[in-house]
Amino acid sequence: xxxxxxxxxxxxxxxxxxxxxxxxxxxxxxxxxxxxxxxxxxxxxxxxxxxxxxxxxxxxxxxxxxxxxxxxxxxxxxxxxxxxxxxxxxxxxxxxxxxxxxxxxxxxxxxxxxxxxxxxxxxxxxxxxxxxxxxxxxxxxxxxxxxxxxxxxxxxxxxxxxxxxxxxx
Amino acid sequence: xxxxxxxxxxxxxxxxxxxxxxxxxxxxxxxxxxxxxxxxxxxxxxxxxxxxxxxxxxxxxxxxxxxxxxxxxxxxxxxxxxxxxxxxxxxxxxxxxxxxxxxxxxxxxxxxxxxxxxxxxxxxxxxxxxxxxxxxxxxxx
Numbered sequence: 001x002x003x004x005x006x007x008x009x010x011x012x013x014x015x016x017x018x019x020x021x022x023x024x025x026x027x028x029x030x031x032x033x034x035x036x037x038x039x040x041x042x043x044x045x046x047x048x049x050x051x052x053x054x055x056x057x058x059x060x061x062x063x064x065x066x067x068x069x070x071x072x073x074x075x076x077x078x079x080x081x082x083x084x085x086x087x088x089x090x091x092x093x094x095x096x097x098x099x100x101x102x103x104x105x106x107x108x109x110x111x112x113x114x115x116x117x118x119x120x121x122x123x124x125x126x127x128x129x130x131x132x133x134x135x136x137x138x139x140x141x142x143x144x145x146x147x148x149x150x151x152x153x154x155x156x157x158x159x160x161x162x163x164x165x166x167x168x169x
Numbered sequence: 170x171x172x173x174x175x176x177x178x179x180x181x182x183x184x185x186x187x188x189x190x191x192x193x194x195x196x197x198x199x200x201x202x203x204x205x206x207x208x209x210x211x212x213x214x215x216x217x218x219x220x221x222x223x224x225x226x227x228x229x230x231x232x233x234x235x236x237x238x239x240x241x242x243x244x245x246x247x248x249x250x251x252x253x254x255x256x257x258x259x260x261x262x263x264x265x266x267x268x269x270x271x272x273x274x275x276x277x278x279x280x281x282x283x284x285x286x287x288x289x290x291x292x293x294x295x296x297x298x299x300x301x302x303x304x305x306x307x308x309x310x
Contacts (some may be wrong), residue, residue, distance in 0.1 A: 021181070028185050035192050037215060061214065082271055091221050130247035150211070151249060153218035160222045160244070 015076035049146070052121060054166055057083070057150045059116040060165040063125070064152045065090040067097070075099035078111050093163070099137060112139075121167040128150050135161055146169025149162040189305040208308055209283065214305045215252060216285040219244075223256075223287075223302070230291045232268055233258055233300045241270035248272075254306040261299040276308065 018142035062068075068085030070076060072098055086101050088094035105112050106126070113119055135156065147168030154163050228240045238256075241293040245254055247258045253275035257266035290297045 024181070028188075032188055032192065035196070039192070039195055040200065046199075050207075057207070074198065092216060130244065132247075152214060153248075155222055155224045155225050158226065158249070160226055162249070 040093075041134050049148075052146070052148045052151075052169070055117050055121070056123075056148050056165055056167040059118055059123070059167075060150045060163065062116075062153055063087070063101075063165070064093065064154045064163050067094075073097075078104065078108050081111075081115055084112065084115055085153070091152075091154050093127075093161065094153050095157060098156070101125075101161045102138045103134055109140065118167050121169050123168075127156065128164070128165070130160050130162065177279075187205075202205045212283040212306050212308065213285075215248075216254065216258075216283055216304050219248070219254065219304060219306075220285055220287040220304055224289055229287070229289050229300075229302050231290050231300075232270070234293070236268060238268045238270035239262065239266075242272075243304050245270060245275075251309050252307045254263055257305075259301045259303065261301070267300075275307075278305045279307050 035166055050079040063084060063086050065087055066083065066085030067087060068071075068081070069083040070080070071085075073081045073084065084101060088097070092131050101112075113121070113123060117125065122140040122144060124141070125137070127136040128132065128134055145168075146156040147166055149166040150166055151162055154161055195199060220229070221245060223241065228244060232238055232241050239257055245256070248254070255269065255271035255275060255278055258268040258270075259265075260267050285304045285306070287302045287304075288299065290299050290304065292298075
């Protein structure tokens with residue numbers, strides 16, 4: 001009889017209480033999973049965006065502030081070019097270097113992308129005068145899902161120009 | 170038996186509260202992280218670029234010589250819409266600007282604007298006169 005009572009009370013614990021507890025637990029677990037995945041998604045997209053912005057800005061700064069490496073890269077073969085720069089001095093665009101950059105961008109887009117440090121992204125370089133007239137354009141015409149455009153002011157043939165580099169994915 | 174079940178649920182509720190508190194704290198911390206430092210880098214580079222281009226093209230000197238901001242005004246107007254800037258010209262030794270140039274919709278300088286300066290000289294009656302161009306820039310709200 002005592003054994004029977006024990007058995008009966010044990011059976012009660014496993015029924016409604018357990019089921020309710022399990023439901024509450026699963027509900028709580030699903031909420032935790034939902035929010036945690038959102039948290040990770042948000043964090044990863046933030047870092048991806050930051051990487052896009054940083055690399056675009058660095059690539060543009062390197063272009064308008066340096067001569068590139070080697071400094072006479074416009075006379076070198078593409079594998080020997082370590083960094084592109086279209087400036088004769090910081091902020092002064094050299095028209096010969098710009099012309100070479102436009103040509104290489106057209107003939108070997110992927111190499112230029114990698115050398116600029118934008119291997120994960122596509123890019124488009126545009127140079128406009130301050131009236132908005134296009135002076136030069138290079139890179140891809142495609143549209144990306146998300147993009148970032150960085151701009152710098154420089155002088156080209158003693159005229160102020162807006163040099164913009166847009167990277168997109 | 171009932172009281173034992175109550176104790177277990179209370180523990181569970183407490184644990185859930187702790188988990189939720191952690192999640193809420195993580196969300197609020199991550200929301201606070203922003204790339205506003207990026208705007209500062211952009212402002213800094215663009216402001217120095219502006220002054221350099223203005224000086225190299227002779228527009229700073231021309232404005233100081235003619236005491237006329239129209240050339241600088243039109244330069245600032247042609248810059249991207251989101252970039253606000255105002256340039257004050259100070260003659261050496263003066264704390265009152267002799268010329269003020271700005272975009273029409275960018276007159277009020279916010280307290281968190283970026284400040285860049287460029288010193289230049291012009292020749293007036295064969296005498297050098299020194300000026301400081303003080304550029305304050307910010308992102309349009």
